[in-house]
Amino acid sequence: MERIPVTRSSMPPIEEYTEEIESLWESRWLTNLGEKHQRLKKEVASYLGVPHCSLFTNGHLALEAALHVLGFQEGEVITTPFTFASTTQAIVQCGLTPVFCDINEDDFTIDATKIEKLITPRTVAILPVHVYGMICHVEKISQIAQIHSLKVIYDAAHAFGEKLDHVGIGNFGDLSMFSFHATKVFHTIEGGCLTFHDEALAGSLRALKNFGMQSPDSVTRVAGNAKMNEFQAAMGLCNLRHLDEELTKRRFLAEQYRKRLAEVSGITIPAQQKRVQSNYAYFPILVDEEQYGRNRDELWQWLKEHEVYARKYFYPLTSKFECYQGRFPVQETPIAQKVAISVLTLPLFADMTKEQVEFVCDLVEEGQR
Numbered sequence: 001m002e003r004i005p006v007t008r009s010s011m012p013p014i015e016e017y018t019e020e021i022e023s024l025w026e027s028r029w030l031t032n033l034g035e036k037h038q039r040l041k042k043e044v045a046s047y048l049g050v051p052h053c054s055l056f057t058n059g060h061l062a063l064e065a066a067l068h069v070l071g072f073q074e075g076e077v078i079t080t081p082f083t084f085a086s087t088t089q090a091i092v093q094c095g096l097t098p099v100f101c102d103i104n105e106d107d108f109t110i111d112a113t114k115i116e117k118l119i120t121p122r123t124v125a126i127l128p129v130h131v132y133g134m135i136c137h138v139e140k141i142s143q144i145a146q147i148h149s150l151k152v153i154y155d156a157a158h159a160f161g162e163k164l165d166h167v168g169i170g171n172f173g174d175l176s177m178f179s180f181h182a183t184k185v186f187h188t189i190e191g192g193c194l195t196f197h198d199e200a201l202a203g204s205l206r207a208l209k210n211f212g213m214q215s216p217d218s219v220t221r222v223a224g225n226a227k228m229n230e231f232q233a234a235m236g237l238c239n240l241r242h243l244d245e246e247l248t249k250r251r252f253l254a255e256q257y258r259k260r261l262a263e264v265s266g267i268t269i270p271a272q273q274k275r276v277q278s279n280y281a282y283f284p285i286l287v288d289e290e291q292y293g294r295n296r297d298e299l300w301q302w303l304k305e306h307e308v309y310a311r312k313y314f315y316p317l318t319s320k321f322e323c324y325q326g327r328f329p330v331q332e333t334p335i336a337q338k339v340a341i342s343v344l345t346l347p348l349f350a351d352m353t354k355e356q357v358e359f360v361c362d363l364v365e366e367g368q369r
C-alpha cells in the first residue's frame with residue numbers, strides 16, 4: 001500500500017491552468033490587483049454569498065489586516081487556544097493581547113457561555129474560530145458583542161463555502177477571514193480573503209495590503225504588502241470551477257469514514273451540526289485511551305508505521321507556545337486541553353479513494369487493544 005498523506009492539494013488539469021495564465025505573457029501585468037485578481041474577487045464573493053470580499057496573498061496577513069482595519073492599537077482580544085498558530089500570532093503581531101476562552105466539547109468552537117466572564121475594560125474584540133468547519137454559536141456571540149460594544153472577527157480559514165441555515169458563513173461578525181492555502185478545501189497556492197458588509201472597509205483594506213497607499217501620491221496608513229498576485233488568482237479561478245465536484249467527493253469519503261468508525265469503541269466522531277452545510281474539510285476523531293487501549297499518540301504512531309499520516313491537529317494549544325510564556329497571563333482552558341491531547345485528524349482529500357479510506361479504517365480497527 002502506498003503512503004497516505006493527511007491531505008493532498010487539489011490541482012486543476014494542467015492545460016486549464018496554462019490556458020488561464022497565457023494572457024499574462026501578453027499583458028505583463030503580474031500583480032497589483034490585475035484582471036484575474038478582480039475576476040476572482042467577484043467569483044469568490046458570489047460563491048460565498050457575501051456583499052464584499054478583499055483578496056490577500058495569504059490568510060494570515062488577511063487576519064492581521066482585519067485587526068488593523070478596525071483601528072485596534074492595543075487591548076485584549078478574546079479567542080481560543082484550540083486553533084492553528086496563525087490565529088493567536090495575528091493578535092500578538094498586531095500588538096494586542098490574546099485572552100483565552102475555553103471551547104465546547106462537542107464542536108470545539110469557543111464556549112460562548114464563558115466569554116462574558118473574560119471581558120474587561122481593555123477588551124476590544126472577539127476572535128472565534130470555525131474549527132474544522134464546525135460553525136461557532138454565531139447568534140450568541142453577536143448578542144454578547146452587541147451588549148458590550150465589541151467587534152467580532154471570525155477565523156473562517158476552514159470554512160470556505162459553508163452555510164448556516166443557507167446563509168454564507170462569511171456574513172457573520174464584522175469580518176471573516178478565509179484561507180486559500182494549498183492544504184485548504186479551496187486554494188490559490190497561498191492566499192486568503194476577508195469578507196464583510198461595511199463597504200467603507202473596502203478602500204482601507206486595499207490600502208492596508210498595498211503599503212498604506214491611498215493613491216500614488218498619498219500614503220495614509222502604516223502598512224505592509226499583502227497583495228494576491230495574478231498567478232495565485234489564476235489558480236483560484238481554475239480551482240473554483242472544480243470545487244463543487246470535489247466537495248461531493250469529500251462528502252462521500254467522510255460518510256464512509258463515519259460508517260466504518262462508528263462502531264469502534266473508544267473512537268468518537270464529532271456529530272455533524274444540523275443547521276450547517278459542511279465542506280468536509282477535515283475528519284477529526286477523538287481517542288479515549290481507556291476504551292480504545294491506545295492513546296492518541298500511540299494511534300498516530302501505529303498509523304505512521306503503516307504509512308498513514310494522520311495529524312495531531314491542533315496540538316499543542318497555542319496558549320502553550322514557548323514564545324508567549326511570561327508575556328501575558330495565560331488562562332486555563334481544561335476542555336481545550338483535553339481535546340488537544342486526544343484529537344487526531346485522519347487523511348481526507350478529494351481524490352482519496354474509497355479503498356484508501358477502507359485501509360485507514362482497517363488500521364484504526366486493528367489498532368484497538
Ligand SMILES: *Cc1c(COP(=O)(O)O)cnc(C)c1O
Binds near residue numbers: 058061155190
Ligand atoms: C490555515 C489557517 C490560517 C492561516 O492561513 P494561511 O493562508 O496559511 O496564512 C489561519 N487560521 C487557521 C485556523 C488555519 O487553519
